Amino acid sequence: xxxxxxxxxxxxxxxxxxxxxxxxxxxxxxxxxxxxxxxxxxxxxxxxxxxxxxxxxxxxxxxxxxxxxxxxxxxxxxxxxxxxxxxxxxxxxxxxxxxxxxxxxxxxxxxxxxxxxxxxxxxxxxxxxxxxxxxxxxxxxxxxxxxxxxxxxxxxxxxxxxxxxxxxxxxxxxxxxxxxxxxxxxxxx
Numbered sequence: 001x002x003x004x005x006x007x008x009x010x011x012x013x014x015x016x017x018x019x020x021x022x023x024x025x026x027x028x029x030x031x032x033x034x035x036x037x038x039x040x041x042x043x044x045x046x047x048x049x050x051x052x053x054x055x056x057x058x059x060x061x062x063x064x065x066x067x068x069x070x071x072x073x074x075x076x077x078x079x080x081x082x083x084x085x086x087x088x089x090x091x092x093x094x095x096x097x098x099x100x101x102x103x104x105x106x107x108x109x110x111x112x113x114x115x116x117x118x119x120x121x122x123x124x125x126x127x128x129x130x131x132x133x134x135x136x137x138x139x140x141x142x143x144x145x146x147x148x149x150x151x152x153x154x155x156x157x158x159x160x161x162x163x164x165x166x167x168x169x170x171x172x173x174x175x176x177x178x179x180x181x182x183x184x185x186x187x188x189x
Contacts, residue, residue, distance in 0.1 A: 020050040022078065024124050024148035026103065027087055033155040036112040040154060041072065041105035042122075043087035048078040052128035054145055061104060062120020066112035066156070070105045077134050106154050117155040124148040 027043035034040035048054045056075045076084045086095055088102030095101070103122065127133075128142040 021146040022049075022054050022124075022126060022148045023047045024122065024150045026122070026150045026152060027085070030151055031153040031155070033157045034108060035158045036108045036114070036156050037110040039090065039100070039105055039107040041088040041090075041100060041102050042152065043085070043089075043102040044073070045083055045085040046076065046078050046124070046148070047083040048080060050128070051080045052130065052142055052145075053080060053132050053139070054078040054126050054128060055133050056124060056126045058125040059103070060123045060125075061152075062118070064106060064118045064120075064154075066116055067106045067108045067118070067154075070100075070107070071103075072100045072105050073103050074101070077132060079132070104152075108156055112156045114156050114158060117153055119151070119153045122150045122152060124150075 023046070025045040025047070027045060030042075032040050032042065046054075046056070055077045056073075059071055059073045059075075061069065061071075074086065076086075078084050086101055086103075087093075088100070088105070089096040090100050092099060093101075106118070125147055126145040128145050130140040130142060131138075133139040133141075
């Protein structure tokens with residue numbers, strides 16, 4: 001009876017450890033949008049509910065059209081029973097010393113049509129370790145962690161971001177119009 005109890009307890013323990021895979025959550029949400037010509041991106045939150053250290057190793061995504069995708073992932077090691085979070089940022093912040101920061105960035109082509117969307121899935125591969133692999137050169141590799149996935153959607157909104165030369169042209173025409181109006185009033189008097 002005792003051997004059977006020990007066997008069942010071990011089976012329950014190891015079974016529960018296997019089911020405690022890391023999770024990947026996209027920030028601010030899985031669905032983001034921006035105007036043609038703009039850069040948009042996702043941050044991340046990775047939760048590790050297991051007693052193992054998790055070293056992230058590889059990030060892949062679906063295919064992107066009408067834009068230039070860029071992985072900006074920093075491949076953190078996630079401590080046991082903890083969460084690592086990094087928001088998408090294009091400026092220096094307390095958690096982003098060298099922008100862009102986050103998981104992935106997409107810069108829409110200037111001619112990307114409003115309403116166009118890319119959708120797919122990010123897949124994050126990682127390994128489990130008995131101790132921190134960054135600080136322990138003898139850390140025991142416990143094997144591959146099940147892949148963490150997160151679905152995404154990126155949509156083009158509104159019209160294209162104006163080119164700097166177009167902004168200058170518009171400003172110049174506005175100033176010319178105001179000067180002409182003032183000059184015309186002066187001639188009338």
